[in-house]
Amino acid sequence: MTDDNCIFCKIANGVIPSTTLYEDEQFRVILDLGPASKGHALILPKQHFADVCTLDEETASKILPLGAKIGAAMKKSLGCTGFNLVQNNGESAGQTVFHFHMHVIPRYENGPSIVSWIPGNATPEELVQTAEQIKSGL
Ligand code: 5GP
Ligand code: ZN
DSSP, rough: OOOOOOOHHHTTTTTTTOEEEESSSSSEEOOOSOOOTTOOOEESSSSSSSSSSGOOHHHHHHHHHHHHHHHHHHHHHHOOOOEEEEEEEEEGOOOSSSSOOOOEEOTTTTOOOOOOOOOOOOOOHHHHHHHHHHTTOO
């Protein structure tokens, strides 16, 4: 199922051209227009899913292996020494395009910090309480 109003549906299915580095029946992998580092890629399913919560399990099961394959190819070809697999869900999490996608971001020695956060603090009691809260939603 695709969504006529979704730009990533159009890109994934070749209606809008993109710089594609991999394609199969279910996915297209393209270069991000605003790369965080050289080679920053996006894995797009050809079907429309808004985010990870609506992704079907069969599609989901293929994304991590594909991310690993693309990341390994980047290490081999671009000289990066690592890569981040990043996937944003919801506006507060930084999602700007509401068609599921996984970022594959090459990381270079002495490159800029791209995906990081400042570690906070929590007491053991707070951790237990938070875990109980999340468990209630499972
Ligand atoms: P998000 O913030 O939703 O996780 O990521 C969306 C990403 O898509 C951003 O990194 C942005 O640069 C990229 N992007 C947005 N529109 C286009 C487009 O039309 N073509 C390509 N190749 N990338 C896009
Ligand atoms: Zn879409």
